[in-house]
Amino acid sequence: MCGIIAARVSDDATPYLLDGLERLEYRGYDSAGIAVRTASGSTEVIRSVSRVGDLRTLVAARSGDALTGTGIGHTRWATHGGVCERNAHPHQDCSGRISVVHNGIIENAGPLRAMLEAQGHRFVSDVDSEVVTHLVERALVVDQDLMLAVQIATAQLEGSWALVVLDARTNRMVVAADRSPLVVARAPRGDFVASDIGAIAEWCETFVALRDGDVVELGESWNWSSNGVAVPVPFPTPSPFAAAALDLGDHPDFMAKEIEEQPGVVAEIVERIAARAADGSMWVGLGLPGFDRLAIVACGTSLNAGQVIATALRGIGGIPTDIVVASEADQAVLGSGTLVVAISQSGETADVLRALDRFEDRFPVLALTNNVHSSLARRADAVLDCQAGPEIGVAATKTFTAQVVVGVAAMVSALVASGRIDRDRARELVAGLRELPARITTAGQVAADRIPLLVSSVREATGFLFLGRGVGLPYAAEGALKLKELSYRWAEAYPAGELKHGPLALVDEGTPVVVIDHGEHRLQAAIAEVRARGGFVITIGGPGSDIPALGPTGPWGPLEAVVPLQMLARELALQLGCDVDKPRNLAKSVTVE
Structure with missing residues (x-):
C-alpha cells in the first residue's frame, strides 16, 4: 500500500526511480509520480493517474533542463482525497523548493492545515501528506538546516509516516519514519531509499531499516538521529533476496x-x-x-x-x-x-x-x-x-x-x-x-489438468459458496477469499453444517459450490442437499472427487487443497480478463487502518 523510492546517484536518477516504482507496483496503487532535481537547481515533477508505464512515457517525452541524480518517487493508494493528478505524490511547498513523498496517515492533518493556511500557505491537494511540505517550508524560514527542519516538522505530526524530503536549492535529502517502513542503502552507484528492499535489491546488497523516530540525512556521510538525538549509523543488514527472485x-x-x-x-x-x-x-x-x-x-x-x-x-x-x-x-x-x-x-x-x-x-x-x-x-x-x-x-x-x-x-x-x-x-x-511438498506437487498437477474445464462451466456465475468441515474449514475460507480477490465475484465460505441454516437459500440451478472434501462423512449430506437444488458442486478431495488432490489428512488439515483453490481463482480471473497480480482496490502491504 503506497510505495516510496528515492535515489542520490551520479547520473540521471529517473531510470532508478522508474525501475524502483515498477518493482513496487505489487503493493497496489492508483497514481504514481516522481520529482527530480534539474541541473539549474529547480525540481521537475511528473505525475500520472495511470500505471508506471504511462509515467515512463511522460518522462521520455519531456524536454527542458537536464535532470540530475537526485530524485524521489511514489506510488499512491488513495486514502485522503480522490484519485487525480493533484493528489498524486510528490507534493511541494509554496515555492517548489521542497518536494515530499509520504506513506502513512497524518491524523492531525486537519488542524495543521488550518494553521498553515491561516499563515498564508497555499494548498493545492486534498491529501494529508501535503502538510509536511509546508511544515518543512515554515521551519526553513527560521533555520536553513534541512535535517533540523524535518525534525521540527515530524515533531508536530500525529499518526504514521515514512518520508523523503528533497531540497532542490541545496540538493539535500532527508528521510524520516515512524510506524511506517522505510529502508536506506548505500551502493557503488549511490544512496537509495525505499519502502521495500525489493525495490532496490538490484543495486544494493545491504540496507538499514529506519526505526520509529529516526531522521536521517543522506550524503557523503549519513547523519542519523533517533528521537532528536544524534546516534551512530546502524550496521547494515544483508539483503534477504537476490533481485533475480523478482523476475x-x-x-x-x-x-x-x-x-x-x-x-x-x-x-x-x-x-x-x-x-x-x-x-x-x-x-x-x-x-x-x-x-x-x-x-x-x-x-x-x-x-x-x-x-x-x-x-x-x-x-x-x-x-x-x-x-x-x-x-x-x-x-x-x-x-x-x-x-x-x-x-x-x-x-x-x-x-x-x-x-x-x-x-x-x-x-x-x-x-x-x-x-x-x-x-x-x-x-x-x-x-x-x-x-x-x-x-x-x-x-x-x-x-x-x-x-x-x-x-x-x-x-x-x-x-x-x-x-x-x-x-x-x-x-x-x-x-x-x-510429505507435504510431494502432496502439494501432485495437487498442482491434477488441478492444472482439471481446473480450466471446470472454470469454463462456472464462468458466468455471479456468486460462489465454499464449504468445509473441521480441519477443512479454514481452506474453504481461503478459497473463497482468493476467488473474490481475483475475479471480483461474490464468494462466501461456511461450515457445511450451517448450509441448512441460511446459505442454502442462495443455491439455485447452476450455483457453484466448492467443497473441501477431506473425508469427513457428514460432508456427503451437504453435497446431496446442494445437488438436489441444482447446484453445481466442485469437490476437492480424494479419489472420485472432481479434483482428486488430497491424501490422508494431518491435524493441520488438507494443506494441499489450497493449490487447486488458488488455481481455481486464478483461472476464473484470467477467463474474466482480470489482472491476477494486481487486483483492483487491493494492496499487498496494508499499512493504513
Whole structure:
C-alpha cells in the first residue's frame, strides 16, 4: 500500500526511480509520480493517474533542463482525497523548493492545515501528506538546516509516516519514519531509499531499516538521529533476496510463479526446521514463556493461516485457542497464560500493529512474518521467519503455505518442550510435514489438468459458496477469499453444517459450490442437499472427487487443497480478463487502518 523510492546517484536518477516504482507496483496503487532535481537547481515533477508505464512515457517525452541524480518517487493508494493528478505524490511547498513523498496517515492533518493556511500557505491537494511540505517550508524560514527542519516538522505530526524530503536549492535529502517502513542503502552507484528492499535489491546488497523516530540525512556521510538525538549509523543488514527472485522468468504472471514455487518453499522450510521441531529446541530457542492458551491475531489470508495453526494446536495438544480479527481487537478479552501469535506476511499490517497496542504489554507476542526487519518483528518478543522469499502477487499464495508449515512446526515444538506430547509423537507429526511438498506437487498437477474445464462451466456465475468441515474449514475460507480477490465475484465460505441454516437459500440451478472434501462423512449430506437444488458442486478431495488432490489428512488439515483453490481463482480471473497480480482496490502491504 503506497510505495516510496528515492535515489542520490551520479547520473540521471529517473531510470532508478522508474525501475524502483515498477518493482513496487505489487503493493497496489492508483497514481504514481516522481520529482527530480534539474541541473539549474529547480525540481521537475511528473505525475500520472495511470500505471508506471504511462509515467515512463511522460518522462521520455519531456524536454527542458537536464535532470540530475537526485530524485524521489511514489506510488499512491488513495486514502485522503480522490484519485487525480493533484493528489498524486510528490507534493511541494509554496515555492517548489521542497518536494515530499509520504506513506502513512497524518491524523492531525486537519488542524495543521488550518494553521498553515491561516499563515498564508497555499494548498493545492486534498491529501494529508501535503502538510509536511509546508511544515518543512515554515521551519526553513527560521533555520536553513534541512535535517533540523524535518525534525521540527515530524515533531508536530500525529499518526504514521515514512518520508523523503528533497531540497532542490541545496540538493539535500532527508528521510524520516515512524510506524511506517522505510529502508536506506548505500551502493557503488549511490544512496537509495525505499519502502521495500525489493525495490532496490538490484543495486544494493545491504540496507538499514529506519526505526520509529529516526531522521536521517543522506550524503557523503549519513547523519542519523533517533528521537532528536544524534546516534551512530546502524550496521547494515544483508539483503534477504537476490533481485533475480523478482523476475517472472517463463511464467505468465507472478501468481503462477508463486503457486509453482510452493512445493520448493515447503521442502526448504521442513528441511531447515524439522529436527528442531521434533526435539523441542525450535521452541526453546525463541525464549518465550510457557502458555496455557493461544490467541491468533491477523487479517485476511494470514488469519486463515492462523486458523489452521490453531486447529492443529487444539487437535494435537488440546490447547484452547482464540481467533482475533486484528481490526476488531478492541472487542477481544484474552485470559491469563495466553501467548499472542501475530501473523502478517509483510510485518507492516496496520491493523495487526494497532492490535498489539492492546496486547503487547500484557501478553508475550510471537510474530510470524515473511519480513524479519519489519515493524511487527521489532515489536514482538520473538520472531518466526516464514522465509517464503519475495511474493509479488497481491493475493498471497506461497506465504500462506509457509505460515502454516512454520506455525504448525513451532506449535509441535512447543508441545514437546512443555511435555504435552512425547518425542515419538512429535517425530510422527514432522514426518507428516515432510510429505507435504510431494502432496502439494501432485495437487498442482491434477488441478492444472482439471481446473480450466471446470472454470469454463462456472464462468458466468455471479456468486460462489465454499464449504468445509473441521480441519477443512479454514481452506474453504481461503478459497473463497482468493476467488473474490481475483475475479471480483461474490464468494462466501461456511461450515457445511450451517448450509441448512441460511446459505442454502442462495443455491439455485447452476450455483457453484466448492467443497473441501477431506473425508469427513457428514460432508456427503451437504453435497446431496446442494445437488438436489441444482447446484453445481466442485469437490476437492480424494479419489472420485472432481479434483482428486488430497491424501490422508494431518491435524493441520488438507494443506494441499489450497493449490487447486488458488488455481481455481486464478483461472476464473484470467477467463474474466482480470489482472491476477494486481487486483483492483487491493494492496499487498496494508499499512493504513
